[in-house]
């Protein structure tokens with residue numbers, strides 16, 4: 001007996017060959033030559049990898065936060081994580097806009113990132129905040145260098161994304177974190 005073929009049966013368990021390899025760029029008519037788009041994709045993917053780790057560290061420390069400032073830091077770190085997630089989407093979609101392949105699988109992200117791996121457990125609160133600041137600086141360093149290269153190559157869109165979004169947001173978040181590492185008297189000033 002032959003099974004009746006249902007025309008609208010979804011094609012399940014499909015495994016096919018890659019249609020575009022990582023590191024290559026497709027041709028899009030956006031007035032930017034392939035080598036420029038390929039270089040921008042490399043830069044953007046590095047910032048993307050580091051930002052994905054920064055996002056993950058924000059969530060980790062949002063969960064692991066403790067102490068008398070728990071509530072405010074718990075909320076602040078989650079707010080920053082949400083803003084990082086938006087940047088990540090913008091970076092990934094910029095890579096796609098340029099014809100490249102955005103770095104998405106966390107296992108590949110872990111291979112590419114320059115942000116050091118933290119201990120699996122919890123650190124003291126100031127150490128956790130310092131760790132986030134260091135991750136920010138790695139992202140910012142990559143974004144500054146990438147923005148300069150993109151500007152020199154005429155890739156204004158990439159330059160704008162890195163400067164207006166990644167750098168501006170990262171600097172602001174770093175300020176908010178750094179202010180929590182100032183040892184300031186809570187009630188009495190030094191004058192008594």
Ligand SMILES: [Fe+2]
Pocket residue numbers: 062078
């Ligand atoms: Fe949460």
